[in-house]
Amino acid sequence: MRHLFTSFAAFLVLTFVVVGGLAFTFSPANASPNAASAEPSATPARSKKPVTAERELALTDGEFDGNELIKPDAEWKRELSGPAFYVLRQEGTERPYTSPLNDIKKDGTFYCEACGLALFSSKAKFDSGTGWPSFYEPLFKKNVKEKIDRSLDEERIEIECARCHSHLGHVFDDGPEPTGLRYCMNGVAMRFKAAK
């Protein structure tokens, strides 16, 4: 009799474990393997984004501090406009005479359109007649990076933003005094902020 009772008790325990386990498995919280997708999304929905002509960009003045900002192109593609992505991340060149930055004669600073690092002062801007914003020197030598570009027959020196390594343009040695250099930049790769 005791043996029977023990067996029955064991049966009860087993039943409890099995049924309990099943109930847990099929409980609503675990019913969907995609339950996590109901969590708030890390990126806000597109529709909630305010419509602005210019994307928000934190501008950094002064000499580059050496802290690089390297991001995958997929991330830049989400952030930048199509033409800006083409120039900055795919080393494209904008059509000459298309940038509104060509005509800027006000005092101010030109920043990297990708990361916001200060690149050129309006004081070094000159009219090169090329159709691209041109400067005879960068704001700080440390803020731009030179790279050999062999994409054309002639070897050119490409200019990148020192912080985010985005393509900005090229530098040539036919510029005006005092440096004799011509930094030939793509306007779409930069953002201008007038001095106060």
Ligand SMILES: [Zn+2]
């Ligand atoms: Zn940059």
